[in-house]
Amino acid sequence: MISTRVYVEHPDLTLTPTITSLPDVEVDVVSDAGTDPQYDRYVFQFEPVDAETLEATLASDHTVADFSAIVGADDRWSYRIGYAEDTKLITPSVTDAGGLTLSATSFLEGWSLELLLEDHDALYAIDEYATEEGMRLDVLELRQAGEPDTASGVELTDPQREALVGAYVHGYFDEPRGSSLEELADRLGVSRTAVSGRLRRGSARLVEQLLVDDR
16 A cells, blocks of 8 residues: 655646635645545535635636535634536546545645555556646655655645744744744745644644644
């Protein structure tokens, strides 16, 4: 078994117009809702964003047929979304190759996917499908299943990892601080709210997975 993290991009890929229109918003697929083609609707979480801005953006997204809010709190919202007919998907090729999509998070102008695959042939099959569909697919990380990743086994999204590493490199955690939150946001090209949220969620995930004893 192999574990791989890939980046997929195409103008007609799921929610791409929303991702590019709201670059400060992190979009995640709610994993327990599934992404199997037999389902008509899919659940996504958006943060940080207000409902009015999000719904206006979804309404103009050509990959979205319909949407409805499920739950919202402060600046985090979960929506059930139906895909437009011509929306492109990469996950069916993962299923066809006998693999699993462990996570899917918005990244740059597309999606970062964490995949668990049987072997390299499965990855080649997914890459071939992406090429046929005109999708850009970049392999960001590849390792044998069970090997620790670059974050010592901690599951961080790409934006969270980028924010934490950027904060460390630019002295945000130093005393006195070598970089303010506003300066860090400028360096990363995102808003102050976005980088603050990514630092908070990423730090919480590090503490949860490295320091909290389940017992």
